[in-house]
Amino acid sequence: MNANRPALVETELRCGETAVEAPLACDAGLVFIGRVRTPWLERGQCPRRGDLEGPLCRLEVDEIWRPALRGVSAGAMIQVLYWMDRARRDLVLQSPRSASAPVGTFALRSPVRPNPIAVSDALVVEANESGLLVRGLDCLDGTPLLDIKPASCPAWREPS
Numbered sequence: 596m597n598a599n600r601p602a603l604v605e606t607e608l609r610c611g612e613t614a615v616e617a618p619l620a621c622d623a624g625l626v627f628i629g630r631v632r633t634p635w636l637e638r639g640q641c642p643r644r645g646d647l648e649g650p651l652c653r654l655e656v657d658e659i660w661r662p663a664l665r666g667v668s669a670g671a672m673i674q675v676l677y678w679m680d681r682a683r684r685d686l687v688l689q690s691p692r693s694a695s696a697p698v699g700t701f702a703l704r705s706p707v708r709p710n711p712i713a714v715s716d717a718l719v720v721e722a723n724e725s726g727l728l729v730r731g732l733d734c735l736d737g738t739p740l741l742d743i744k745p746a747s748c749p750a751w752r753e754p755s
Contacts, residue, residue, distance in 0.1 A: 606683065611697035612689055612690050612697060614687070615685055628657055628740050629656040629660065629740040630740055631738040634652075638706075641735060645732045645733040646730070647717075649730050649732070651728050652728070652729055654740055655740070656743075661724060661726075664743075667743070670719065671719040673718075673746055674716055674745070675716075675717050675729065675740070675742075676712060676740075677714075678741055679734065682711040684707070684710075684711060686708075689703060689705055689707060712741065715733055716731055716746055718731055727743070
């Protein structure tokens with residue numbers, strides 16, 4: 596783990612929440628393609644959802660994957676997939692502050708989930724050789740980047 600980032604913190608369970616013992620075995624292997632740079636260092640600072648008018652964030656793409664940025668330009672809407680590496684992974688029932696009763700994890704957008712994969716729609720403000728400046732994210736600084744996809748079918752693609 597990077598010494599500059601806080602370790603996973605198991606938060607106290609709220610009334611009605613249920614945790615399980617998660618399996619140790621992995622079924623899939625993922626490759627991080629870079630890191631997300633945001634102004635937020637603690638979970639409580641992160642917005643609940645990204646805002647296209649929000650602060651600039653940077654998608655730092657590892658050198659080996661940079662050629663894959665070709666064709667991404669300012670003004671494009673993209674989907675950013677990232678791994679919420681500091682989230683709990685063991686809750687099956689959660690008690691959101693705004694709910695009157697516990698809710699199943701799969702009914703929520705909470706970062707607490709068995710596979711903490713997040714997706715945000717983002718607006719590309721600038722594209723350059725090392726990554727993208729975007730607006731619309733909601734994750735902690737240093738979050739591992741999984742993938743970048745166009746939000747819709749690129750204009751150059753022929754309809755099927």
